Amino acid sequence: MAETAAETEAVIAAVRTHHAAMSDTLAGHTEAVARAADDRQRAAALSALVAYLRGEVLVHAAAEESTIYAAAAPLAPSLVEALELEHRDLAEQVQGLARTAAGATPPAALPLAMAAAAVLAVFRVHAAKENDVVLPLVAAAGQPLRPLLGEMERAFAAGLAAAASA
Numbered sequence: 001m002a003e004t005a006a007e008t009e010a011v012i013a014a015v016r017t018h019h020a021a022m023s024d025t026l027a028g029h030t031e032a033v034a035r036a037a038d039d040r041q042r043a044a045a046l047s048a049l050v051a052y053l054r055g056e057v058l059v060h061a062a063a064e065e066s067t068i069y070a071a072a073a074p075l076a077p078s079l080v081e082a083l084e085l086e087h088r089d090l091a092e093q094v095q096g097l098a099r100t101a102a103g104a105t106p107p108a109a110l111p112l113a114m115a116a117a118a119v120l121a122v123f124r125v126h127a128a129k130e131n132d133v134v135l136p137l138v139a140a141a142g143q144p145l146r147p148l149l150g151e152m153e154r155a156f157a158a159g160l161a162a163a164a165s166a
């Protein structure tokens with residue numbers, strides 16, 4: 001079924017909006033980590049950041065891999081491989097933050113603020129590639145984006161439910 005250019009644009013806009021919302025939320029957590037006045041505040045901000053990354057950002061990444069990336073892989077295998085490496089990198093950074101959060105000693109302020117800012121920076125540039133390169137590429141190959149977004153939203157919702165019950 002053909003999709004009009006306006007429909008394609010609407011899907012890309014919806015993904016862009018979701019990415020921007022995640023980026024803003026992530027920036028808020030990153031700022032809270034950086035601005036924490038003491039160890040207690042820092043620990044609370046860090047655990048909120050880790051919970052958000054695990055509960056939403058990594059769930060989103062997994063949902064993308066099984067839907068949008070699967071559609072893009074035959075068109076641009078190296079691009080998808082590179083984006084998957086970025087997902088792996090994000091997951092490793094989240095694990096590092098989680099280890100810091102679980103550590104016996106309070107995290108040092110500056111290294112923690114830098115680590116949080118690094119996650120945000122990777123996320124932003126990664127999401128821009130999805131918005132501006134991957135989705136237009138899939139659309140240009142004639143694949144309707146609306147059903148793909150629907151699949152991704154279902155995978156995301158299933159992932160959120162699984163994360164909530166874990």
Ligand SMILES: [Fe+2]
Pocket residue numbers: 060061064087126127130
């Ligand atoms: Fe992604």
Ligand SMILES: [Fe+2]
Pocket residue numbers: 019060061064127130
């Ligand atoms: Fe994404």
